[in-house]
Amino acid sequence: MVRARTEERRVEIVRAAVEVIAERGYRGAALGAVAERVGLTQQGLLHYFPTKEALLVAVLEERDRWDTGGGTALAEAWRPDLLASLVEYNAMRPGIVQTFSALLGESVTEGHPAREFFAERYAQVRSAMAAVLRAEYGERLPSGLTPEQAAPLLAAVMDGLQYQWLLAPESVDMPGTFRAFLDLIQGPPAKDTA
Template sequence: MSRARGTDRRASIVRAAFEVIAERGYRGTSLAAVADRVGLTQQGLMHYFPTKEDLLTAVLEARDEWDLLHFGHAPPGEESAMTVNQLAELVDYNATRPGIVQTYTVLAADSVTDDHPARKYFHDRYTRVRAGMAEMLERHRDELPPGTTPEQLAPIAIAVLDGLQLQWLLDPAEVDMPAGFRTFLTLLGIKPD
Protein backbone atom coordinates (compact mmCIF):
# COMPACT_ATOMS: atom_id res chain seq x y z
CA MET A 1 0.00 0.00 0.00
CA SER A 2 1.35 3.44 -0.85
CA ARG A 3 2.19 5.92 1.88
CA ALA A 4 -0.35 8.43 0.49
CA ARG A 5 -3.09 5.82 0.51
CA GLY A 6 -2.20 4.90 4.10
CA THR A 7 -2.31 8.58 5.09
CA ASP A 8 -5.71 8.98 3.40
CA ARG A 9 -7.02 5.87 5.17
CA ARG A 10 -5.80 7.16 8.55
CA ALA A 11 -7.52 10.50 7.90
CA SER A 12 -10.81 8.79 7.00
CA ILE A 13 -10.59 6.66 10.18
CA VAL A 14 -10.04 9.80 12.28
CA ARG A 15 -13.06 11.51 10.65
CA ALA A 16 -15.18 8.42 11.31
CA ALA A 17 -13.99 8.33 14.91
CA PHE A 18 -15.04 11.98 15.31
CA GLU A 19 -18.53 11.07 14.17
CA VAL A 20 -18.85 8.01 16.39
CA ILE A 21 -17.47 9.81 19.46
CA ALA A 22 -19.86 12.72 18.89
CA GLU A 23 -22.78 10.29 18.76
CA ARG A 24 -21.80 7.89 21.55
CA GLY A 25 -19.13 9.53 23.69
CA TYR A 26 -15.67 8.06 24.13
CA ARG A 27 -16.74 5.25 26.46
CA GLY A 28 -19.54 4.22 24.11
CA THR A 29 -17.23 4.18 21.11
CA SER A 30 -15.61 0.93 20.06
CA LEU A 31 -12.96 0.23 17.48
CA ALA A 32 -15.48 -2.08 15.83
CA ALA A 33 -18.00 0.77 15.45
CA VAL A 34 -15.38 3.07 13.92
CA ALA A 35 -14.14 0.28 11.64
CA ASP A 36 -17.70 -0.39 10.48
CA ARG A 37 -18.25 3.32 9.77
CA VAL A 38 -15.17 3.46 7.56
CA GLY A 39 -15.72 0.10 5.87
CA LEU A 40 -12.91 -1.86 7.53
CA THR A 41 -12.77 -4.84 9.80
CA GLN A 42 -11.70 -4.15 13.37
CA GLN A 43 -8.43 -5.94 12.63
CA GLY A 44 -7.94 -3.71 9.59
CA LEU A 45 -8.48 -0.59 11.66
CA MET A 46 -6.04 -1.85 14.28
CA HIS A 47 -3.34 -1.89 11.59
CA TYR A 48 -3.56 1.94 11.70
CA PHE A 49 -4.55 2.44 15.36
CA PRO A 50 -3.65 -0.54 17.56
CA THR A 51 -5.66 0.73 20.56
CA LYS A 52 -8.66 2.89 21.25
CA GLU A 53 -6.36 5.29 23.10
CA ASP A 54 -4.17 5.64 19.98
CA LEU A 55 -7.25 6.55 17.98
CA LEU A 56 -8.39 9.06 20.63
CA THR A 57 -4.99 10.73 20.56
CA ALA A 58 -5.18 11.00 16.77
CA VAL A 59 -8.66 12.53 16.99
CA LEU A 60 -7.54 15.19 19.47
CA GLU A 61 -4.38 15.98 17.53
CA ALA A 62 -6.34 16.26 14.28
CA ARG A 63 -8.76 18.74 15.83
CA ASP A 64 -5.89 20.94 16.99
CA GLU A 65 -4.16 20.67 13.60
CA TRP A 66 -7.34 21.72 11.77
CA ASP A 67 -7.59 24.83 13.93
CA LEU A 68 -3.90 25.65 13.50
CA LEU A 69 -4.06 25.17 9.73
CA HIS A 70 -7.19 27.30 9.44
CA PHE A 71 -5.61 30.18 11.35
CA GLY A 72 -2.05 29.72 10.13
CA HIS A 73 -0.59 29.28 13.62
CA ALA A 74 2.52 27.43 14.68
CA PRO A 75 2.25 23.90 16.09
CA PRO A 76 1.45 23.42 19.81
CA GLY A 77 4.35 24.46 21.98
CA GLU A 78 5.42 27.04 19.40
CA GLU A 79 2.23 29.07 19.38
CA SER A 80 2.33 32.71 18.46
CA ALA A 81 0.03 34.81 20.58
CA MET A 82 -3.54 34.84 19.30
CA THR A 83 -5.23 38.20 18.96
CA VAL A 84 -8.74 39.02 20.12
CA ASN A 85 -9.84 39.24 16.49
CA GLN A 86 -8.35 35.82 15.67
CA LEU A 87 -10.13 34.33 18.67
CA ALA A 88 -13.42 35.86 17.55
CA GLU A 89 -12.78 34.42 14.07
CA LEU A 90 -12.15 30.99 15.63
CA VAL A 91 -15.54 31.21 17.35
CA ASP A 92 -17.10 32.13 13.97
CA TYR A 93 -15.31 29.17 12.36
CA ASN A 94 -16.46 26.77 15.08
CA ALA A 95 -20.05 27.85 14.41
CA THR A 96 -19.67 26.30 10.93
CA ARG A 97 -18.62 22.86 12.22
CA PRO A 98 -20.98 21.54 14.86
CA GLY A 99 -19.71 17.95 14.58
CA ILE A 100 -16.17 18.94 15.54
CA VAL A 101 -17.42 21.15 18.39
CA GLN A 102 -19.70 18.36 19.62
CA THR A 103 -16.90 15.79 19.64
CA TYR A 104 -14.57 18.15 21.48
CA THR A 105 -17.26 19.02 24.05
CA VAL A 106 -18.09 15.35 24.69
CA LEU A 107 -14.41 14.42 25.07
CA ALA A 108 -13.64 17.39 27.32
CA ALA A 109 -16.54 16.50 29.61
CA ASP A 110 -15.64 12.79 29.62
CA SER A 111 -12.02 13.60 30.48
CA VAL A 112 -12.78 14.81 34.02
CA THR A 113 -12.83 11.23 35.29
CA ASP A 114 -9.56 10.00 36.78
CA ASP A 115 -9.11 7.05 34.44
CA HIS A 116 -10.00 8.76 31.16
CA PRO A 117 -7.17 8.45 28.61
CA ALA A 118 -7.59 12.09 27.49
CA ARG A 119 -7.43 13.56 31.00
CA LYS A 120 -3.76 14.57 30.69
CA TYR A 121 -4.34 15.96 27.18
CA PHE A 122 -7.15 18.24 28.38
CA HIS A 123 -5.32 19.19 31.59
CA ASP A 124 -2.27 20.23 29.58
CA ARG A 125 -4.38 21.90 26.89
CA TYR A 126 -6.30 24.02 29.39
CA THR A 127 -3.02 25.03 31.04
CA ARG A 128 -1.72 26.24 27.65
CA VAL A 129 -5.01 27.89 26.72
CA ARG A 130 -5.24 29.78 30.04
CA ALA A 131 -1.68 31.05 29.57
CA GLY A 132 -2.44 32.10 25.99
CA MET A 133 -5.69 33.77 27.01
CA ALA A 134 -3.93 35.67 29.81
CA GLU A 135 -1.26 36.77 27.32
CA MET A 136 -3.95 37.96 24.90
CA LEU A 137 -5.80 39.82 27.67
CA GLU A 138 -2.54 41.39 28.87
CA ARG A 139 -2.39 43.31 25.58
CA HIS A 140 -5.77 44.83 26.61
CA ARG A 141 -4.95 45.41 30.29
CA ASP A 142 -5.96 49.09 30.18
CA GLU A 143 -9.39 48.18 28.81
CA LEU A 144 -10.21 45.47 31.39
CA PRO A 145 -12.61 46.08 34.28
CA PRO A 146 -10.88 47.86 37.18
CA GLY A 147 -9.41 45.55 39.80
CA THR A 148 -9.13 42.55 37.48
CA THR A 149 -6.05 40.93 36.02
CA PRO A 150 -5.60 38.97 32.81
CA GLU A 151 -4.76 35.89 34.92
CA GLN A 152 -8.08 36.19 36.80
CA LEU A 153 -10.10 36.73 33.63
CA ALA A 154 -8.47 34.01 31.49
CA PRO A 155 -10.30 31.01 33.05
CA ILE A 156 -13.55 32.99 33.01
CA ALA A 157 -13.14 33.76 29.30
CA ILE A 158 -12.49 30.07 28.60
CA ALA A 159 -15.56 29.12 30.65
CA VAL A 160 -17.63 31.56 28.57
CA LEU A 161 -16.31 30.01 25.35
CA ASP A 162 -16.95 26.44 26.50
CA GLY A 163 -20.36 27.34 27.93
CA LEU A 164 -21.42 29.10 24.75
CA GLN A 165 -20.37 26.05 22.72
CA LEU A 166 -22.45 23.74 24.91
CA GLN A 167 -25.53 25.97 24.82
CA TRP A 168 -25.16 26.47 21.06
CA LEU A 169 -24.96 22.71 20.52
CA LEU A 170 -28.15 22.23 22.55
CA ASP A 171 -30.11 25.10 20.98
CA PRO A 172 -28.43 26.65 17.93
CA ALA A 173 -31.55 28.57 16.94
CA GLU A 174 -31.53 30.44 20.26
CA VAL A 175 -27.83 30.78 21.07
CA ASP A 176 -25.68 32.85 18.74
CA MET A 177 -22.23 31.72 19.80
CA PRO A 178 -20.20 34.32 17.84
CA ALA A 179 -22.42 37.22 18.96
CA GLY A 180 -22.36 35.97 22.55
CA PHE A 181 -18.57 35.91 22.58
CA ARG A 182 -18.34 39.39 21.11
CA THR A 183 -20.78 40.62 23.78
CA PHE A 184 -18.55 39.09 26.45
CA LEU A 185 -15.51 40.90 25.02
CA THR A 186 -17.47 44.15 25.13
CA LEU A 187 -18.32 43.50 28.79
CA LEU A 188 -14.58 43.17 29.43
CA GLY A 189 -14.07 46.53 27.71
CA ILE A 190 -12.45 45.02 24.61
CA LYS A 191 -13.74 46.08 21.22
CA PRO A 192 -13.00 43.45 18.55
CA ASP A 193 -12.77 44.66 14.94
Protein backbone atom coordinates in the same frame (compact mmCIF):
# COMPACT_ATOMS: atom_id res chain seq x y z
CA MET B 1 4.20 6.64 -1.68
CA VAL B 2 3.35 4.05 0.97
CA ARG B 3 3.90 6.63 3.72
CA ALA B 4 1.54 9.11 2.02
CA ARG B 5 -1.12 6.40 1.64
CA THR B 6 -0.73 5.45 5.31
CA GLU B 7 -1.18 9.07 6.34
CA GLU B 8 -4.25 9.43 4.10
CA ARG B 9 -5.73 6.32 5.68
CA ARG B 10 -5.04 7.64 9.19
CA VAL B 11 -6.83 10.91 8.32
CA GLU B 12 -9.78 8.95 6.94
CA ILE B 13 -9.95 6.88 10.15
CA VAL B 14 -9.79 9.98 12.36
CA ARG B 15 -12.64 11.61 10.43
CA ALA B 16 -14.74 8.46 10.75
CA ALA B 17 -13.96 8.35 14.48
CA VAL B 18 -15.15 11.97 14.83
CA GLU B 19 -18.48 10.97 13.27
CA VAL B 20 -18.89 7.87 15.44
CA ILE B 21 -17.96 9.72 18.65
CA ALA B 22 -20.35 12.56 17.76
CA GLU B 23 -23.15 10.01 17.36
CA ARG B 24 -22.41 7.72 20.30
CA GLY B 25 -19.98 9.46 22.67
CA TYR B 26 -16.52 8.12 23.38
CA ARG B 27 -17.64 5.27 25.63
CA GLY B 28 -20.24 4.13 23.10
CA ALA B 29 -17.94 4.46 20.10
CA ALA B 30 -16.69 1.01 19.21
CA LEU B 31 -13.54 0.55 17.15
CA GLY B 32 -15.51 -1.87 15.00
CA ALA B 33 -17.95 0.90 14.03
CA VAL B 34 -15.08 3.19 13.03
CA ALA B 35 -13.38 0.37 11.09
CA GLU B 36 -16.60 -0.44 9.25
CA ARG B 37 -16.99 3.19 8.09
CA VAL B 38 -13.59 3.11 6.42
CA GLY B 39 -13.85 -0.41 5.02
CA LEU B 40 -11.47 -2.07 7.44
CA THR B 41 -11.72 -4.87 9.95
CA GLN B 42 -11.16 -3.95 13.57
CA GLN B 43 -7.79 -5.70 13.36
CA GLY B 44 -6.94 -3.64 10.28
CA LEU B 45 -7.79 -0.44 12.13
CA LEU B 46 -5.47 -1.46 14.97
CA HIS B 47 -2.61 -1.43 12.46
CA TYR B 48 -3.07 2.37 12.22
CA PHE B 49 -4.12 3.06 15.83
CA PRO B 50 -3.06 0.34 18.29
CA THR B 51 -5.65 1.33 20.94
CA LYS B 52 -8.93 3.19 21.20
CA GLU B 53 -7.12 5.71 23.39
CA ALA B 54 -4.55 6.40 20.66
CA LEU B 55 -7.38 7.05 18.21
CA LEU B 56 -9.09 9.37 20.70
CA VAL B 57 -5.95 11.46 21.13
CA ALA B 58 -5.58 11.64 17.33
CA VAL B 59 -9.19 12.90 17.10
CA LEU B 60 -8.54 15.59 19.70
CA GLU B 61 -5.26 16.66 18.09
CA GLU B 62 -6.96 16.88 14.69
CA ARG B 63 -9.71 19.04 16.14
CA ASP B 64 -7.12 21.41 17.58
CA ARG B 65 -5.37 21.58 14.19
CA TRP B 66 -8.68 22.56 12.57
CA ASP B 67 -9.29 25.20 15.24
CA THR B 68 -5.86 26.79 14.97
CA GLY B 69 -5.73 26.78 11.18
CA GLY B 70 -3.26 23.92 10.94
CA GLY B 71 -0.01 25.83 10.66
CA THR B 72 -0.92 28.83 12.81
CA ALA B 73 1.24 29.21 15.89
CA LEU B 74 -0.76 28.25 18.97
CA ALA B 75 -0.27 31.63 20.64
CA GLU B 76 -1.36 33.48 17.50
CA ALA B 77 -4.57 31.41 17.35
CA TRP B 78 -5.74 32.80 20.72
CA ARG B 79 -5.87 36.48 19.76
CA PRO B 80 -9.29 37.90 20.75
CA ASP B 81 -10.25 38.76 17.16
CA LEU B 82 -9.35 35.24 16.03
CA LEU B 83 -11.26 33.73 18.95
CA ALA B 84 -14.41 35.49 17.76
CA SER B 85 -13.81 34.03 14.28
CA LEU B 86 -13.28 30.58 15.80
CA VAL B 87 -16.61 30.80 17.64
CA GLU B 88 -18.32 31.74 14.35
CA TYR B 89 -16.60 28.81 12.63
CA ASN B 90 -17.69 26.44 15.39
CA ALA B 91 -21.31 27.55 14.91
CA MET B 92 -21.06 26.11 11.38
CA ARG B 93 -19.85 22.67 12.49
CA PRO B 94 -22.07 21.31 15.26
CA GLY B 95 -20.81 17.73 14.88
CA ILE B 96 -17.23 18.67 15.76
CA VAL B 97 -18.38 20.89 18.61
CA GLN B 98 -20.58 18.10 19.93
CA THR B 99 -17.71 15.60 19.78
CA PHE B 100 -15.34 17.95 21.59
CA SER B 101 -17.94 18.86 24.22
CA ALA B 102 -18.90 15.23 24.86
CA LEU B 103 -15.26 14.22 25.25
CA LEU B 104 -14.52 17.21 27.46
CA GLY B 105 -17.45 16.34 29.71
CA GLU B 106 -16.45 12.68 29.91
CA SER B 107 -12.79 13.53 30.52
CA VAL B 108 -13.39 14.90 34.01
CA THR B 109 -13.87 11.36 35.32
CA GLU B 110 -10.89 9.54 36.84
CA GLY B 111 -9.13 7.25 34.43
CA HIS B 112 -10.66 8.71 31.25
CA PRO B 113 -8.09 8.46 28.44
CA ALA B 114 -8.60 12.12 27.42
CA ARG B 115 -8.21 13.55 30.93
CA GLU B 116 -4.49 14.25 30.56
CA PHE B 117 -4.96 15.66 27.06
CA PHE B 118 -7.56 18.19 28.24
CA ALA B 119 -5.64 19.14 31.40
CA GLU B 120 -2.52 19.85 29.34
CA ARG B 121 -4.53 21.58 26.62
CA TYR B 122 -6.20 23.96 29.09
CA ALA B 123 -2.86 24.80 30.71
CA GLN B 124 -1.41 25.60 27.27
CA VAL B 125 -4.48 27.57 26.20
CA ARG B 126 -4.53 29.67 29.38
CA SER B 127 -0.82 30.40 29.06
CA ALA B 128 -1.04 31.27 25.35
CA MET B 129 -4.12 33.45 25.87
CA ALA B 130 -2.48 35.30 28.76
CA ALA B 131 0.64 35.91 26.64
CA VAL B 132 -1.43 37.23 23.73
CA LEU B 133 -3.46 39.49 26.03
CA ARG B 134 -0.29 40.78 27.71
CA ALA B 135 1.28 41.56 24.33
CA GLU B 136 -1.84 43.45 23.28
CA TYR B 137 -2.76 45.23 26.53
CA GLY B 138 0.17 45.04 28.92
CA GLU B 139 -0.36 44.05 32.55
CA ARG B 140 -4.02 45.15 32.63
CA LEU B 141 -6.80 44.94 30.09
CA PRO B 142 -9.01 48.04 29.77
CA SER B 143 -11.55 46.20 31.97
CA GLY B 144 -8.97 46.07 34.79
CA LEU B 145 -8.42 42.31 34.60
CA THR B 146 -4.91 40.93 34.39
CA PRO B 147 -4.14 38.65 31.44
CA GLU B 148 -4.01 35.70 33.89
CA GLN B 149 -7.52 36.54 35.13
CA ALA B 150 -8.96 37.02 31.65
CA ALA B 151 -7.49 33.88 30.03
CA PRO B 152 -9.42 31.25 32.01
CA LEU B 153 -12.58 33.33 31.68
CA LEU B 154 -12.21 33.35 27.89
CA ALA B 155 -11.76 29.58 27.79
CA ALA B 156 -14.66 29.00 30.19
CA VAL B 157 -17.03 31.22 28.24
CA MET B 158 -16.09 29.63 24.92
CA ASP B 159 -16.68 26.11 26.17
CA GLY B 160 -19.72 26.98 28.28
CA LEU B 161 -21.39 28.72 25.34
CA GLN B 162 -20.79 25.62 23.24
CA TYR B 163 -22.75 23.48 25.70
CA GLN B 164 -25.62 25.98 25.84
CA TRP B 165 -25.67 26.33 22.05
CA LEU B 166 -25.68 22.55 21.53
CA LEU B 167 -28.68 22.25 23.85
CA ALA B 168 -30.62 25.18 22.37
CA PRO B 169 -29.10 26.45 19.12
CA GLU B 170 -32.19 28.48 18.29
CA SER B 171 -31.98 30.33 21.62
CA VAL B 172 -28.26 30.90 22.02
CA ASP B 173 -26.38 33.19 19.63
CA MET B 174 -22.97 31.73 20.35
CA PRO B 175 -20.94 34.17 18.18
CA GLY B 176 -22.91 37.23 19.28
CA THR B 177 -22.76 36.33 22.96
CA PHE B 178 -19.03 35.67 22.75
CA ARG B 179 -18.43 39.04 21.09
CA ALA B 180 -20.43 40.69 23.90
CA PHE B 181 -18.19 38.92 26.43
CA LEU B 182 -15.08 40.12 24.60
CA ASP B 183 -16.45 43.66 24.86
CA LEU B 184 -16.86 43.18 28.62
CA ILE B 185 -13.33 42.00 29.27
CA GLN B 186 -11.69 44.37 26.81
CA GLY B 187 -13.53 47.34 28.30
CA PRO B 188 -15.26 50.22 26.59
CA PRO B 189 -13.92 51.30 23.21
CA ALA B 190 -11.53 54.23 23.19
CA LYS B 191 -13.29 57.58 22.78
CA ASP B 192 -12.79 59.35 19.49
CA THR B 193 -10.96 62.60 20.16
CA ALA B 194 -11.68 64.11 16.74
